[in-house]
Structure formats: structure tokens, C-alpha cells
Amino acid sequence: METVSEENMVTNAVNNILGLNPMGVFYEAGDSIDGIEWNNSLLPICPNMIGGILLFSQALPEEADYIYAASSNLPVAYASNNVNSTANLARGSMNLTESKALENGYKFVWEFTPSQGNGTIAAVALTSAQGGTNGSGSQVGDASTFLQLKSIRLDDLTQAKQMVLFEAVEVDFENNLLYSIIYQDTGVRIRKVQIPIFSWG
Structure with a gap:
């Protein structure tokens, strides 16, 4: 051998x-x-x-x-x-x-x-x-054939929280900030939301 x-x-x-x-x-x-x-x-x-x-x-x-x-x-x-x-x-x-x-x-x-x-x-x-x-x-x-790690569902979130995710345009991973933009009336609404992006669970 x-x-x-x-x-x-x-x-x-x-x-x-x-x-x-x-x-x-x-x-x-x-x-x-x-x-x-x-x-x-x-x-x-x-x-x-x-x-x-x-x-x-x-x-x-x-x-x-x-x-x-x-x-x-x-x-x-x-x-x-x-x-x-x-x-x-x-x-x-x-x-x-x-x-x-x-x-x-x-x-x-x-x-x-x-x-x-x-x-x-x-x-x-x-x-x-x-x-x-x-x-x-x-x-x-x-x-x-493929190993499923986890399935993600958003239907338990409120519609307002879902819209923030759908409207996201940028994420600041270091500061846990998400930015979203959407047209509102005759202008544009920009949101800055702090969310726990990196976590253990």
C-alpha cells in the first residue's frame, strides 16, 4: 500500500x-x-x-x-x-x-x-x-440530491415590513442598515431601517 x-x-x-x-x-x-x-x-x-x-x-x-x-x-x-x-x-x-x-x-x-x-x-x-x-x-x-438548509417565508410579516424588503436598494452590512426607495404621491420616499442582518439564529 x-x-x-x-x-x-x-x-x-x-x-x-x-x-x-x-x-x-x-x-x-x-x-x-x-x-x-x-x-x-x-x-x-x-x-x-x-x-x-x-x-x-x-x-x-x-x-x-x-x-x-x-x-x-x-x-x-x-x-x-x-x-x-x-x-x-x-x-x-x-x-x-x-x-x-x-x-x-x-x-x-x-x-x-x-x-x-x-x-x-x-x-x-x-x-x-x-x-x-x-x-x-x-x-x-x-x-x-440537494440538501435543503432552510426555507424562508415572508407571509408572517406585516405587509408594511414586506414592502420595506421589496423596496430595498442598498444594505450597509457593517452598520446593519437597510435603505429603501419608493415613489409616493409626487415625490420619492427614502427609508433607513436598522435591522439585525448578521446573527446566530
């Missing part, structure tokens, strides 16, 4: 997940009706937020902001933070005995049987546990 060792680089993916959640549209801190539950699905970071692996047939650019691979370079194999009990031959399994927290980090061990994950491997990348399940589509799970 050949062992290949390379230096790793870390992208901004985890920083973006932890720091970019405008108005809580991507995930909720507690229970979620139809999306991802932050506390159970993304935390702790290991082995949830970076609990999966993707194997690519083409090299990946080593850039911190390169988070999503091109559609022309889809993973040939992948694995999540659990044992694969499906018939999907592109998906491997995590070794739950050898994968564990260390004093100075975390150790991940994934395994592929001789019939799983076959192909040319030119690059390896960490992903979330969900991404390692079927982040780019499943060969056997047509009904779960």
Missing part, C-alpha cells in the same frame, strides 16, 4: 459559516422546522462542520476563497462522519474507532472497500458531514 503525505491548506469555508448568516436566513441556532439545526448538524465543528471528505479527479486551486469546486470537477468519491449503509459505491465510511479528538486537533480516518470510490484521485478536500453524504448528488438517492 502506498502512503501519500502532503501539506494542507485551510480555506475560509468555516469562517464564512460562522460569520455569515444574514438575518438568520441560512440556519437557526435551535430547532428547525424544515432545515439544518445549527446545534446538532453543524456543531461541534469536528466531526460535523468538517466531518466529511471529497476526492477529486482534477487538482484544486490552493486559494483560501476557493470553496466550491467547478461543476467540471465533481467528486469521484466522498464520505461522511458515519458508516455508509447505502448501495452508493462512490461513498465510503468513516472509521468510528480510529477517528477521534486529539490533544492538539482531530484525527479523521475514512475507509473505502475495493468496490467503492474507484477512479483517479488528484485532490482531496474536507467538507461538512452533509457534504460527504451527497453534497454533489447521490448515485442512488435521487430524492436527496
